[in-house]
Amino acid sequence: MKHIAFALLQCTSALSAQPIDLPSLFDPRALVKPITEMEGTLSDGLKATVYKIVVRSLPYDHETGPWAPQTIQDQGGYWEDTMDKKLYRVDGDYLKLLNSRGWSMFDADGTVHRTKDRLEFDKVARAELGGWTFEQAKQDGVTNSVIELPPQEQIVTIFLPKNPKPLPQLTMLRHATFSPRSGVGISTNGVRFFPPEPVHRITAFQNIAPLDPHGGHTGFGHEYHYHRAPSVLADDKSGKIVGFALDGFPVRGPTEANGKAPKNLDAVNGHDHDGLGYHYHASNSWPYFVSGFKGALGTATLGDADVCDATQQGGGGPGRRGGPGAAKGGAKGKGPPKGGPPPPRPFNPLLPDFP
Numbered sequence: 001m002k003h004i005a006f007a008l009l010q011c012t013s014a015l016s017a018q019p020i021d022l023p024s025l026f027d028p029r030a031l032v033k034p035i036t037e038m039e040g041t042l043s044d045g046l047k048a049t050v051y052k053i054v055v056r057s058l059p060y061d062h063e064t065g066p067w068a069p070q071t072i073q074d075q076g077g078y079w080e081d082t083m084d085k086k087l088y089r090v091d092g093d094y095l096k097l098l099n100s101r102g103w104s105m106f107d108a109d110g111t112v113h114r115t116k117d118r119l120e121f122d123k124v125a126r127a128e129l130g131g132w133t134f135e136q137a138k139q140d141g142v143t144n145s146v147i148e149l150p151p152q153e154q155i156v157t158i159f160l161p162k163n164p165k166p167l168p169q170l171t172m173l174r175h176a177t178f179s180p181r182s183g184v185g186i187s188t189n190g191v192r193f194f195p196p197e198p199v200h201r202i203t204a205f206q207n208i209a210p211l212d213p214h215g216g217h218t219g220f221g222h223e224y225h226y227h228r229a230p231s232v233l234a235d236d237k238s239g240k241i242v243g244f245a246l247d248g249f250p251v252r253g254p255t256e257a258n259g260k261a262p263k264n265l266d267a268v269n270g271h272d273h274d275g276l277g278y279h280y281h282a283s284n285s286w287p288y289f290v291s292g293f294k295g296a297l298g299t300a301t302l303g304d305a306d307v308c309d310a311t312q313q314g315g316g317g318p319g320r321r322g323g324p325g326a327a328k329g330g331a332k333g334k335g336p337p338k339g340g341p342p343p344p345r346p347f348n349p350l351l352p353d354f355p
């Protein structure tokens with residue numbers, strides 16, 4: 001009997017779900033132009049109505065930074081330690097902890113080592129994406145530094161299904177194919193949600209790349225993006241929609257509207273209850289937004305684009321060519337040639353690092 005009541009409830013909840021008016025939820029300051037609808041091709045190869053959302057990739061509802069402290073007296077952003085998995089405020093105490101492991105994160109006068117300009121920042125990208133060894137990076141790159149760069153405006157068009165379509169099976173993140181530009185979704189303030197940071201590739205050079213107090217930082221494409229939802233770091237308990245996953249389903253804050261922890265989440269951190277329709281919840285544990293997707297995916301393209309075809313991912317999304325393992329394997333043995341730039345590699349700032 002209980003079982004039947006539950007089934008009926010599920011049914012009612014699905015039927016009574018109010019359609020979500022996505023355009024009304026976006027911060028207009030983040031938009032280059034009003035959100036429109038058009039026809040696009042989703043990741044399953046089928047045509048569907050998609051929203052065309054052209055954003056600047058910069059938040060207008062909060063400041064960005066800080067990431068690196070200037071000196072060991074100052075406070076920087078947040079970094080999840082790869083050894084003990086705790087989230088630390090990047091300050092003198094934390095940098096001393098790193099130094100106790102043989103790193104060198106500040107000078108004798110307390111000045112913190114950090115990427116001072118775009119040139120240095122780009123060197124880190126080259127070393128990481130080019131699969132350099134620590135010794136190579138020490139000679140010609142950047143090691144023992146807090147990685148940071150003020151973000152630049154990046155106009156990106158993200159296409160999200162208007163009527164999200166559940167697929168017969170969930171797609172786990174490591175099997176999902178998405179554009180290097182799309183990330184896994186977008187916040188209603190126009191900043192994209194990226195997959196988890198490749199922290200082990202960063203710390204391989206004795207560097208860290210902290211997030212600011214809103215969960216964002218600058219990526220190798222010089223754009224601002226989130227690895228954590230601001231609502232998570234701010235301990236928001238409103239349960240409101242904070243953004244949309246790439247399949248068009250909404251992402252809510254870390255709690256339900258009553259402030260309680262979400263229950264009965266599926267393998268991709270989603271569920272359907274109380275007439276809300278299917279939705280994900282952001283969380284403060286790995287992988288922070290969604291662990292995968294319920295529906296067919298939209299896509300994103302650099303610039304103001306007019307074609308949505310999620311089956312064509314130019315840069316090769318994670319998973320397309322065998323995922324991060326393939327990328328790492330392909331990079332083996334390659335380093336910076338003496339006196340010249342490293343060999344060209346497909347540019348993908350988004351290759352996630354799955355443990």
Ligand SMILES: [Zn+2]
Nearest residue numbers: 194197219227
């Ligand atoms: Zn990042």
Ligand SMILES: [Zn+2]
Nearest residue numbers: 256262271279
């Ligand atoms: Zn919920």
